[in-house]
Amino acid sequence: MTNKGSSFVYVTYIRTTPERLWSALTGKEFGQQYWRGASPEADWKLGGSWRLIRPDGQVNDIGEIVAFEPFKRLSIRWRNEFRPELKAEGWSLCTMEIEPVDEVVKLTLTHSIERESSKFIEAVSGGWPLILSNLKSLLETGSVGSGPMLCRG
Amino acid sequence: MGTIDDDAVFRALADANRRRLLDRLHRKNGQTLGELCEGLEMTRQAVAKHLKVLEQANLVSWQRRGREKLHFINPVPINAIAERWIRKFERRRLAALSALKNKLEGENR
Numbered sequence: 001m002t003n004k005g006s007s008f009v010y011v012t013y014i015r016t017t018p019e020r021l022w023s024a025l026t027g028k029e030f031g032q033q034y035w036r037g038a039s040p041e042a043d044w045k046l047g048g049s050w051r052l053i054r055p056d057g058q059v060n061d062i063g064e065i066v067a068f069e070p071f072k073r074l075s076i077r078w079r080n081e082f083r084p085e086l087k088a089e090g091w092s093l094c095t096m097e098i099e100p101v102d103e104v105v106k107l108t109l110t111h112s113i114e115r116e117s118s119k120f121i122e123a124v125s126g127g128w129p130l131i132l133s134n135l136k137s138l139l140e141t142g143s144v145g146s147g148p149m150l151c152r153g
Numbered sequence: 154m155g156t157i158d159d160d161a162v163f164r165a166l167a168d169a170n171r172r173r174l175l176d177r178l179h180r181k182n183g184q185t186l187g188e189l190c191e192g193l194e195m196t197r198q199a200v201a202k203h204l205k206v207l208e209q210a211n212l213v214s215w216q217r218r219g220r221e222k223l224h225f226i227n228p229v230p231i232n233a234i235a236e237r238w239i240r241k242f243e244r245r246r247l248a249a250l251s252a253l254k255n256k257l258e259g260e261n262r
Contacts, residue, residue, distance in 0.1 A: 006182075007183055007225075008183075008225055009216050010214065010225075010227055010228070011211055011214045011227050011229065012211075012229045013211065020257075110216070129228045129231075130232060132232070133232045133236050139257070142258060
């Protein structure tokens with residue numbers, strides 16, 4: 001067991017272009033749709049600040065953009081701000097990589113923290129599949145399903 | 154890679170050994186082939202073959218860490234199946250989304 005820390009790697013294939021996927025990942029209007037209740041706000045550039053806002057206006061997560069390569073790679077240094085036990089675990093790293101594969105685009109999402117059995121990773125790993133499904137259907141069909149809300153006000 | 158293929162997902166899930174591998178990754182994510190083989194009554198080759206099927210169905214993702222290849226459970230296709238066959242029965246469309254659809258289609262290439 002050599003791997004320290006907690007992480008997951010999620011992959012989804014979306015019928016879209018790297019450009020549209022990038023704009024969905026970095027645009028507020030799209031974000032509100034596929035985040036299902038939460039809303040990302042950021043200064044979209046390297047070193048820019050990033051926050052995930054709950055419907056009631058409270059800050060759920062905070063972070064900093066540590067990689068910003070348009071149409072290819074976005075990394076956010078990310079910490080929960082809303083739940084004390086998750087905030088106490090400190091900083092995580094979330095990376096989104098975009099790669100054209102044949103006629104579609106592969107999105108690889110990695111989220112990790114340098115801590116074994118992380119509650120934070122457990123929490124976000126449960127949320128991401130729905131967000132990624134929503135993102136995929138938003139880009140492929142123009143709408144998301146009406147699944148459960150991730151954050152309630 | 155036949156990765157947007159529901160058939161591949163259902164085929165991959167239609168095998169108890171492959172479901173067992175997914176259960177093991179769910180319990181502990183990010184395992185090497187060697188770790189996944191521990192305590193299983195399958196040869197290493199058989200496990201590798203099952204992992205390949207799971208990878209092709211996009212149910213397992215992987216990452217290199219140094220010389221090791223770590224395997225991760227990827228629940229996104231399972232979530233998509235749930236969305237399609239379970240949640241759509243409770244689906245209600247929001248007016249805001251059709252506006253968004255129009256906007257997206259307007260931007261489409």
